Amino acid sequence: MDPLFFSRVQFGLTASFHFIYPPLSIGLGLLLIIIGLRYLRTRDPKWRQLSFFWVKVYGLVFAVGVATGIVQEFAFGTNWPLYSRFVGNIFGSLLAAEGVFAFFLEGGFLGLMLFGGNRLGPRLWLFAIFMVAFGAHFSALWIVMANSWMQTPAGYVLQETQFGVQAFMTSFGETVFTPSFIPRILHTLVASWMTGAALMLSVGAWFLLRHRHEELGKATIRVALPVFVIFAILQVPLFGARQAENVTKHQPVKLAAMEGVWEDTACAPLTVVGWIDVANQTTYGIKIPCLLSFLAHGDFNATVQGLNSFPQDEWPPLQITFQSYHLMINLGMVFIGIGLLAAFFFLWGRRLWTSQFVLWLLVLTVFLAEISTMVGWWTAEIGRQPWIVWGLLRTVDAGSPVLQGYQVLISNVMFVVLYAILFVLFIFLLNQKIQHGPDPLESLEERPVNTLPDTFREVFRRQARA
Structure with a gap:
């Protein structure tokens, strides 16, 4: 049993499960701010009632997201120590900043957000919500910075140490603003905002x-x-499109795998849906002529490099990269269709409220959005293979030399069981909150009795009598 294989499966499993929750929390954070601003502007009690409801949902999502995210950092040390040693001098500062500036910021205001709705004034409560949402976005910023450095490393130098070759930071600015960072963080945030909006649409x-x-x-x-x-x-x-341009420039073999391009091709077509025949080096499917060349280079006649221009040992897993990418793109087009259809029915005499077909589409949209973000992450990470740090460190050289295959296999089984229980519990609690719906505002606004001042008064009275 190959420990490296099981370690890759474990990281893919735990990271994929964790990735269900951050987009929801980022998207819900933005929408909670919008709802809070609407209440301050209109003083309509329904917006305050919705704030209480969605804050509870946010708390559930946040709790499961944090619990599953911590596992990733432990995995760096247990399953990928050679990788951790190689990137530690760079990732140390990025992940520390994520913990200090983002996690503590988000966690510090979370209590005020969850329990301060009927204790704080509307403006102060909105400020707490804003800080939690800002912390979630800030956390994503540092994580995407670290991951982007793995995709397009910059601002580093390699040095031979007593522990082997290690990467050392030479420029903090170049490291955090690596060439792929801006397109990836924008793509990630927009996908997260869409996912949070899809959850709200589904519940509404x-x-x-x-x-x-x-x-x-x-x-x-x-x-x-x-x-x-x-x-x-x-x-x-x-x-x-910004992502496509960046991948074309810095990871052309990934682009070739994503689109199933085998030979250097001018006026390269964009495959809408298809299948890769690896044995015959052929890609079957529905194709739009010259569109890939335009998206990649801004020129319909530009040449796109094919897989055969690169050594085969640098090809990523082709079929899963190809299918994940196209599922993400096609779902993106589906979202445009669903959004425009719902907007049309909304503007057409508010017929959205009575159209069961469109409402059911909105209910299903959150599941499609989660699938889309998941396969988008698969495209980025699987498409990076065989490199764990692009062009510098291969995945096969990054694992633990002392782990046994059966050890990782047993832990994989434990993770599957644990995460299955956690997911069922999450769905049960989320469904329970949705089925219950928002509580009446009167019960939410009841302030808990604070007996502390009365206790002090009783002590003072006793002292006065004495």
């Missing part, structure tokens, strides 16, 4: 379909639908 549509909390369901859709539509339209042609 569910309320309308079940004829429960209908006014609150309509208000939820009014907030989430513009966010979803705007970013769905911008994501593929704007932020996705």
Whole structure:
């Protein structure tokens, strides 16, 4: 049993499961701020009622996200010590900054956000919500910085030490603003905002379909639908195109794998859906002529490098890279269609509120959004193989030399069981909150009795009598 294989499976499993939650928390954070601002502007109690409801959902998502994210950092030391040694002098500062500036910032205000709704004033509570949302975005910033350095390393020098070759930072600015960072962080944030909006749309549509909390369901859709539509339209042609240009320039073999291009091709077509025949080096599918050349180079007649221009030992796993990429792209187009359809029904005499077909589409959108973000992450990470740090360190050279295959296999089984239980629990609690719906505002605004001042008064009275 190959410990490296099982270590890769373990990291893919744990990272994929963890990646369900950060996009939700980032997206919900933005929308909670919008809801809070609407309440301050209108003083309409339904917005405050929705704030209480969605803060509870955010707390559940945050708790599971943190619990599953910590596992990743432990895995660096247990399963990938040679990788940790190689990048430690660079990643140490980035991950420390993520912990100090983002995690503590987010966690520090989380208590005020979760329990301060009926204790703080609306403005101070909104400030706590803003700081938690800012912390979630800031956390993503540092994580994407670190991951982007693995994709396009910059601002470093390699030195031979007593522990082997290690990378050392020479420029903090070049390291954090590595060439792939800006396109990737924009792509990640927009996808997260869409995912959070999709969750709100799903819940709002569910309320309308079940004829429960209908006014609150309509208000939820009014907030989430513009966010979803705007970013769905911008994501593929704007932020996705920037990604394609960056991959073309810095990781051309990944682009060739993503599109199944075998030979250098001028006026290269973009495959809409297809299948790679690795044995015959052929890609079958529906293709749009010259579109790949335009997206990659801004020129319909530009030449796109094919896989055969690179050594075969530098090819990523082809089929999964190809299919993951196209599933992400095609779902992006589906989101545009769903968003525009829902917007049309909304503007057409508010017929969205009674169209069961469109409402069911909105209910399903959150599941499609999660799939899209997941396969997008698979495309980036699997497409980077065989490199764990692009061009510097191969994955086969990054694992632990002392781990046994059976040890990692046993831990994999434990993770599958544990994460299955955790996921069922998460879905159960989330469904319970959704089925219960927002609580009446009167019960939410009841302030807990504080007996501490009365206790002091009683002590003072006793002292006075004495």
